[in-house]
Amino acid sequence: MTTEPQLGGLSTSVDRSALMGNYAAPTVTFVRGQGSILYDAEDRPYLDFLSGIAVTSLGHAHPRITEALAEQAATLSHVSNLFGNTVGPEVAITLDRLIGGGHTRAGGQVFFANSGAEAIECALKLARRWAGPGRAGIVATDNAFHGRTMGALTATGQPSKQEPFRPLPEGFVHVPYGDIDAMDEAIDPDRTAAVLVEPIQGEAGVVEPTSDYLPALRQMCTERGVLLMLDEVQTGLGRTGAWFAFQHQGVAPDVVTMAKALGNGVPAGACWARAEVAAAFQPGDHGSTFGGQPLAMSAVRATLEVMEAERVPERAERAGARLRAGLEALPGVVEVRGKGLLLGAVLAREFAGPACQEALQGGLVLNAPRPDVIRFAPSLLVSDEEIDQALAILGRILARLTAAFGTGEGGPGVGSGSSVRDTGQGPSVDGSTTPEEGRP
Numbered sequence: 001m002t003t004e005p006q007l008g009g010l011s012t013s014v015d016r017s018a019l020m021g022n023y024a025a026p027t028v029t030f031v032r033g034q035g036s037i038l039y040d041a042e043d044r045p046y047l048d049f050l051s052g053i054a055v056t057s058l059g060h061a062h063p064r065i066t067e068a069l070a071e072q073a074a075t076l077s078h079v080s081n082l083f084g085n086t087v088g089p090e091v092a093i094t095l096d097r098l099i100g101g102g103h104t105r106a107g108g109q110v111f112f113a114n115s116g117a118e119a120i121e122c123a124l125k126l127a128r129r130w131a132g133p134g135r136a137g138i139v140a141t142d143n144a145f146h147g148r149t150m151g152a153l154t155a156t157g158q159p160s161k162q163e164p165f166r167p168l169p170e171g172f173v174h175v176p177y178g179d180i181d182a183m184d185e186a187i188d189p190d191r192t193a194a195v196l197v198e199p200i201q202g203e204a205g206v207v208e209p210t211s212d213y214l215p216a217l218r219q220m221c222t223e224r225g226v227l228l229m230l231d232e233v234q235t236g237l238g239r240t241g242a243w244f245a246f247q248h249q250g251v252a253p254d255v256v257t258m259a260k261a262l263g264n265g266v267p268a269g270a271c272w273a274r275a276e277v278a279a280a281f282q283p284g285d286h287g288s289t290f291g292g293q294p295l296a297m298s299a300v301r302a303t304l305e306v307m308e309a310e311r312v313p314e315r316a317e318r319a320g321a322r323l324r325a326g327l328e329a330l331p332g333v334v335e336v337r338g339k340g341l342l343l344g345a346v347l348a349r350e351f352a353g354p355a356c357q358e359a360l361q362g363g364l365v366l367n368a369p370r371p372d373v374i375r376f377a378p379s380l381l382v383s384d385e386e387i388d389q390a391l392a393i394l395g396r397i398l399a400r401l402t403a404a405f406g407t408g409e410g411g412p413g414v415g416s417g418s419s420v421r422d423t424g425q426g427p428s429v430d431g432s433t434t435p436e437e438g439r440p
């Protein structure tokens with residue numbers, strides 16, 4: 001096994017000619033993973049501090065989830081929702097308890113889907129069914145990200161993603177995120193069914209509103225008789241240091257969507273709603289062939305069991321504090337946003353893209369949701385050693401890029417990934433740590 005990866009060999013020989021061109025060509029292809037480490041086809045290790053964008057919260061190839069999947073696959077993978085299965089209802093009860101903070105059930109009900117966008121579609125349809133005819137309005141926020149299907153795309157507050165696909169469903173308006181006065185103006189009790197917001201905007205660059213935003217929204221929605229729907233697809237399930245991000249502010253939402261980390265990599269989504277709201281759905285109103293099927297639900301059940309046993313919210317808070325402190329001390333970092341292990345490092349200039357490309361070459365997986373923001377979403381089981389290693393790799397890169405791009409004066413401040421060549425300073429997961437060491 002290679003522990004001293006060669007730099008610059010990131011191109012892939014995989015024939016992608018039969019894949020649609022909706023994704024930019026990747027510079028690396030991964031073939032396996034273990035904990036926080038991914039391996040490419042040449043068996044070079046990479047520290048994964050993105051987790052498939054907050055998906056593999058328990059790391060790659062977690063044995064408990066592998067075991068649960070194998071056992072369920074050998075027992076029963078799928079039956080139609082025309083029939084019952086034993087796993088989905090059990091998972092729904094656990095999720096309802098986690099929405100309630102972990103100890104007592106919140107008293108809501110769950111619809112299972114297969115992705116974040118599908119969880120959002122459920123929320124949108126539920127809101128309209130609940131509000132009744134004539135009250136179809138949804139108020140969402142600028143720069144929000146809720147997914148790519150037509151309804152979720154319409155809720156997504158990014159005109160550039162929407163423009164080519166018009167006409168979009170009617171009834172959606174967007175207001176600036178974190179602006180309670182704008183929300184006050186946009187909500188019309190006669191026309192609005194629901195407000196839909198992310199507790200922290202992930203794709204927008206890990207943007208947090210002030211701590212009074214959600215409580216103020218809650219009060220406003222209650223007064224106007226409008227649903228408060230929180231998109232916790234990225235923030236949910238321990239990542240921010242609580243089971244759900246709304247729990248930091250102690251608000252009680254009407255609807256919560258979740259997905260990414262739910263199955264630790266097995267596709268699953270869920271839409272939770274307070275019982276009175278959930279009751280708006282009658283048989284036939286909504287459905288999914290795969291949603292809630294035993295195979296995916298067995299992965300979710302195992303994921304939630306491990307998450308509870310490992311107390312991942314507490315781990316995320318503790319590890320997040322270490323990562324945040326380390327990032328704040330790095331050259332070129334002007335601010336660190338986010339909570340727990342969902343962090344965004346705001347850079348002095350727009351070199352997050354080149355920084356992530358260089359980090360990948362150096363064996364560290366990250367991404368840049370904005371030209372000046374690097375996002376961190378490592379496994380919630382990440383070790384202190386792995387955090388320190390990631391900080392060391394990134395620190396070297398940022399020192400070089402800060403020197404090349406400057407810290408704020410003149411120049412466009414945007415460059416291609418090749419504007420600063422790697423100087424060959426050290427392999428990624430270097431010889432001091434074998435991939436097997438430092439595992440959580």
Ligand SMILES: *Cc1c(COP(=O)(O)O)cnc(C)c1O
Pocket residue numbers: 114115116117118120145146147148198202203231232233234235259260
């Ligand atoms: C990723 C994401 C979605 C969409 O999830 P998909 O599984 O890609 O459909 C929706 N909302 C938020 C907040 C997300 O981060």
